[in-house]
Amino acid sequence: MTSLVELDGISHSYGGPTVLEHVHLTIDEGAFLGVIGPSGSGKTTLLRLVLGNLRPTEGVVRRRAGLRIAYVPQVETVNWNFPITVSEVVLMAAAAKWYRQRSTKSERQRVSELLDQLGLGGFEDRHIRELSGGQQQRVFLARALHREPELLVLDEPTSGVDVRTRHEVVHLLTDLHRSGTSVVLSTHDINGLAAHLPRIACVNRELIAVGTPAEVLTSSVLERTYGAPMEVLEHGGMLLVTDSPMGSE
Amino acid sequence: MTLFEPFQFEFFRNGFMVATLAGAICGLVGVYVVLRSMSYIGHGLSHSIFGGAAASAVLGVNFYLGAGMWGLLSALMIGRVARRGKIGADAAIGVITTASFALGLALSNVFGQAKRSIEAVLFGSILGVTTLEVIAVACVGVLTVAIISAFYRKLLFATFDPEVADVTGVNVGRMEALLMLMLAVTILFTMKIVGVLLISALLVTPAVIARMVTNSFARMLVIAPLVGAACGAVGMVISYHADISSGAAIILLAAFVFIVVYTVTGARGRGNAGGMIH
Incomplete structure (x- = not known):
């Protein structure tokens, strides 16, 4: 191994x-x-x-x-007042060319699919503070998974x-x-x-x-x-x- | 006297353009300043640069070169002292930048810089803004937009979640240095029109106003410069007609817009800007 x-x-x-x-x-x-x-x-x-x-x-x-490697920090350490939407959180970790920093259509598609898989479909434009504790945890998991670690x-x-x-969370991690x-x-x-x-x-x-x-x-x-x-x-x-x-x- | 009367004077047209650009640049950089809780650094750096400006005048060095190097040196010293962890960043800023400001004052006293010149630096003046300076501020604006566009995701990641950004391969230290450089250059090239004592308000107020009306980082980066530019432009016109210093007019206008937005957006706006308004 x-x-x-x-x-x-x-x-x-x-x-x-x-x-x-x-x-x-x-x-x-x-x-x-x-x-x-x-x-x-x-x-x-x-x-x-x-x-x-x-x-x-x-x-x-x-x-x-x-x-x-991808990392999901403790949700207690997150600044919930930061002006950021669910899709902005997931996309920030994605690598991009210096001349194309704004998200592309294919990236947004990939983020939507990932959020769907994690039961967060349709939440792309929501502010992270507007979600429940479990949903918030899954947003940060989605950001980590976007890197395919x-x-x-x-x-x-x-x-x-x-x-x-x-x-x-236990079921998600087991899967x-x-x-x-x-x-x-x-x-x-x-x-x-x-x-x-x-x-x-x-x-x-x-x-x-x-x-x-x-x-x-x-x-x-x-x-x-x-x-x-x-x-x-x-x-x-x-x-x-x-x-x-x-x-x- | 008509509203557009001052535009017949070249000095006013130059001042107007610099104030508008300064408002936009400060609004843009201010988004990162307030979200990283660096407002006090902006305040301190402007004081520090005043020391550099006075020293440059005494030594006969170019203002932008001398004050710029001084400001950058102060920023790096603050970062170094704060990183060592013995004293907090706020205390480091307090000691280093006020000492620099005091040195600037002492040099001005000893070498007899005109009182009027000191007042102009402290409170802002539209007199003596040259076409070259308008071009220089425009270049700073283009450079700032270029840097933010090229490093958009990395700057956002390093601002929102530095620890995870570091793990993900973002050079957080380099992003912080880049922000400090943008901040120092912005202050350096805009302090003449707004003034040392007032520039931190132009860095903070448009960003806080933008935060109250949006929950999106990308939209905040658009709204804050627009608010800053509008305050700069209208503030200049007010400054001429009311015969008050340009910095005071711009900042009072920004404060007025803040109060209006604060009132109109109500609990939602205050909730959005929760971490910024205490």
Whole structure:
């Protein structure tokens, strides 16, 4: 299996304490990886190192030559007052000749098809603020998909969305993965998202464990990751993680 | 006295053309300035360029060359200090540009530049605008439109979402430098007519007016220059008839248009410009 990105012994700090330390992680072609960990554990830093917009203070990041990566940021970071329509968001990421920056008919057609596929047909001229949380998330997904990426990186794709939207996002990502796109995402949502993925990485300043949900979602790994006692139950063939504030008896 | 009386004078025709072009250019560049929350940089850079203008006069260097280099140097210093992260960009602008402004004032005091000349730089004057300067401002306008047309998507991406733009292959640092260069050149070539103290208003007001009436970035890039050009042109005529400085007339007119649009567009307009009007 070809590796798309390889983090080889990377550490990173923003000038203060080390945020990530000696991380070794490989993202192979066809990966569908969820990165979990508490707030401030270095999940977003890890994603930014994969993306290449951060350089590690130690170690090496190797990306396959010519790898097409697309990134979907947290919707909380978007400036919703910015004067921009749905089609303008999707088109901004498209490459264009310097003399033809305005959208062409074929580009608009492609954007319409993409928005149709994501259930956003007819929303091209709407301002992004006028959409629901799930629709907003899909607009940024459409912008990423317009680049036809081989590796799609998403930061907290289900953060701040309702249950229905979360299901939509999970199904969309699963379909994308089935169609051949490798996916890496960070999430706080262990039960709603991470437990459904084939591979999970637990991070808290260091890489604590990587593996299938059955290998990783154990009380000991989760306690090391989150620094608090957690219980893992099985329900209908699925693993369910609960925190146990009083500790295990 | 008729409305068109001042057009018989060449100095007024030159001033009128420069004010109209200045309004359009400031409106266009102002879209990026307000959407990137760089209004304070525009304000600071104009002050900084005043220091450069005074130093150029003392050293006998060409105004545009001296003040332009000074302004660009200030912009780069602001960027460098802010990137180091020890102090915020607003504090860096406050220190660097006001120090430059103060130096300009001190040089003017020591070397005895005429008070009237300083007033003209601070508040704008239509006197002494040459045909060559009209051509120079027109060239700046053409260059600005060319740059924005050629880098439309990259500038938009870097303005809206710099982190993702960076990942997508847009050189965000280069786009920021390009914007700073456009801003410095715009201020340099338009400050004579509008004045150092008032130019930031011409950068901000047309863009905010445009934001209140549209939700589309592309339409904002058309509306803001039109509003700026109209304010520049009509403001010049008002300036002549009311015998007030050109900068004051243009900015007061822009403020009046802002109040009208703010009132007419109501809650929708205020919602659109939510991040800009506090």
